[in-house]
Amino acid sequence: MATINVTDDSFKADVLDSDKPVLVDFWAEWCGPCKMIGPSLEEISDELSDQVTIAKMDIMENTGIPGEIGVQSIPLMVLFKNGEAVAKKLGAAPKGQLKSWLEGEL
Numbered sequence: 001m002a003t004i005n006v007t008d009d010s011f012k013a014d015v016l017d018s019d020k021p022v023l024v025d026f027w028a029e030w031c032g033p034c035k036m037i038g039p040s041l042e043e044i045s046d047e048l049s050d051q052v053t054i055a056k057m058d059i060m061e062n063t064g065i066p067g068e069i070g071v072q073s074i075p076l077m078v079l080f081k082n083g084e085a086v087a088k089k090l091g092a093a094p095k096g097q098l099k100s101w102l103e104g105e106l
Contacts, residue, residue: 008064016083033092040095
C-alpha cells in the first residue's frame with residue numbers, strides 16, 4: 001500500500017480515527033532530506049502495510065495541524081496510535097534505520 005496524503009481537513013479521519021497505527025511524515029517540497037526519505041517511506045509502507053499506514057503531510061499546504069503539534073523542524077515523523085502521538089523521529093535516516101525504529105515502536 002502506497003503512502004497516503006493527509007491534509008488539515010482529513011487529519012482527524014485519516015490519522016486520529018484510524019483503527020491501526022499511522023506514521024505521519026511532516027515534509028515540504030523545498031526540503032532536501034524530506035525528498036531523500038520519501039522513496040524509503042514508500043517501500044516501508046508496502047512492506048508493513050498490514051501493521052501501519054504511512055501518511056505524508058505537506059506543512060506548506062497544511063499549516064493547522066503542524067502548528068497544533070508543534071512541528072518546528074522537518075522531516076519529522078510522528079507515530080499515532082489510538083489517536084495519540086506515541087513516538088517521534090526527527091531528521092532523515094537510511095531506510096533500514098527508519099524501518100527498525102518504526103517496527104520497534106509498533
